[in-house]
Amino acid sequence: MDQISLLLEGFSNALTPMNLLWVVLGAILGTAVGVLPGMGSAMAVALLLPITFSLEPTAAFIMFAGVYFGGLFGDSTAGILLNTPGHSSAIASTFEGHRMAKNGHAAKALATCALGAFIGGLIATTLMVFFAPALVKLATVFGPAEYFALAVFAFLAISAVVSESVIRGLAALGIGLALALVGIDGPSGTARFTLGMPELFDGISVVVITVGLLALGEVFHIASRIHRDPVATRITPAGKARITWVDFRKALPAWLRGTAFGAPFGLIPAGGAEVPTFLAYGTEKQLAKRRRDPEFGTTGSIRGLAAPEAAANATAGTAMGALLALGLPTSATAAIMLAAFQQYGMQPGPLLFERSGDMVWALLASLFIGLVILVAINLPFASVWAKLLSIPRHYLYAGITVFSMLGVYAISSSLVDLWLLLAIGLVGFMMRRYNVPLAPVLIAVILGPMAETELRRALAVSQGDLRILVDSPITITLYAVLAAGLIISAIQHLRHRHDHDKAPAKEDVPA
């Protein structure tokens, strides 16, 4: 077993005092970000990105991994206690979790979350250690046409299959691809859309785009609603998050079922953990119905909370695998981490395992360390973390505004970047206002250049013959699966439009 010796070597690299410090720091930051409503791990990684440029890559990625998992650990806290999930991947856990909290089981609910996140993350990360080399082997047979197909798959899956409105999703994709075009074109050296400004020759920095869309855009969105929307009431959990053996036995099958839903979805670019968490919740609901479980839907079922929690973290675990081995970001957060790799001049994929094997295995080992630290700081201190919810929102968003400006200024001390940040922030606000999805923009910005290069490379080889794009079993399979997804989603949209048309009060539903 090659992987085990490599992993052990990774542990020996990761267990240095400095690296442990970064894991702990990442875990604490991640949990804090997860607990705070309105902040996702994507925003946290984006805000941290410029600040970590002064660190060495291994330390930076170990910290990002802590933030990524930590974000999911804390994510459900706001949902359970306030009934306002901070992130859409926590919605499914909110249903039963808030019911449990309202019936005096807040501590038990928080413990179920922390353990679920631990189990889901642990199993998925273990799977990844054993499957990553297989994925790497798969990726070595990929040529330009295959990579282009993979990018198209990611683009359309995120913008058209899972998003609320196909038109708005594709529009967002267009915006992202357009932003990625600015700058000097690598293969030919042509300056494109730079208006002759030397500041734009390197393109618009990914940091500017992500911080603008995710952080500043959110600040403007909150500003537009804070004086109009009602405030949620908070449930204060008492003491430690704890769980009895009986409850543990009850939740264990649900954690495992949730993991089984989550793990495969980390490899599919379907936007992250939302789809598997809802699938896991739906399964528990059907099972509860069959079992005639009286708790489900009334006082809150521990299983209905355990399954989506495990699913969310299992998705994150395998998403890291897809990112490292294939260079394929399956969610917005993964896309930003890919951007971080690129900033360090590394391209995830088969070559990364070959060239920076030490770092990859240290990163994988630190994921395990991170999970252990996370469960250790989340179980005993759940109620301390919940106190973060009492930070007034005006200070939170004022801080986010200042940190966005700081982060962008820190990359190149350029005022042009700050003006771009403000403009993109306002675009992000407009997109939130009309529920135009943001994930397609991020995926397009990060995979757009790759898609363009591979398309041109493929067409150059075939001398302009488009058939090369659908010439291999891998590309045909990818396009066929994509087509199936699009058809199913089209049927879904049409069926619901039909339903909405029947109910006259709901005729203003966006398509």
Place this chain on the structure above:
Amino acid sequence: MSITPADTATAQTTAAPPRAKGFWTGRSEFAFVAFLYALAVFFTIGTATMHVLGKALPGPRLFPVIVCVLLYATATMLAIHIIRHRHLPDTEPHPGHGDFSADLLSDLAHITDEHTATRGPGMSNRSRTYSDWKTVGMIAGAAVAFISLLKVVGWILCAAFLFWVVAHALGSKRPVFDLGLALLLSSVIQLAFTAGLGLPLPSGFLEGLL
């Protein structure tokens, strides 16, 4: 913002959508269409006037052409959609601001009537616009001032000003305390960046004092 259980959503009774008045009511999304067209036109002009280097085919124009077609097509389809469907402030759930289809997620989770009630936007009929432009404007104005003055006035005062205005705009009631907090935060950042990470932030006219 999200699909939430019915029991708390009833706490905030959602106001009935305001009556449609003119053609423009409920069609403000044309602003987004205009943005898409503007972007498309900018990229079309850029592609047409591009000074192409090298002779390799396909060249640097191929992908921009695809992107422009995508932008024109989606902008036009969205415009047609808005003309056909007025979009009044709605009570529909939008997971992740539209990143995910609520219908799709509901189907996956077998969510039936007990979860369909949603946290409404809590739109009051007294406000003329859906968005609170005064608050947004204050923050955007503070950001413009911050960027224009950063090099002259320096990080500490600019960042403190930005923090203070945003906190005030979002409803903070303690102006003096906020001022102290803002100055503390901006000074700590300046110190950490200059001393700790070695990245200089502009110190402005306080240069000699620091």
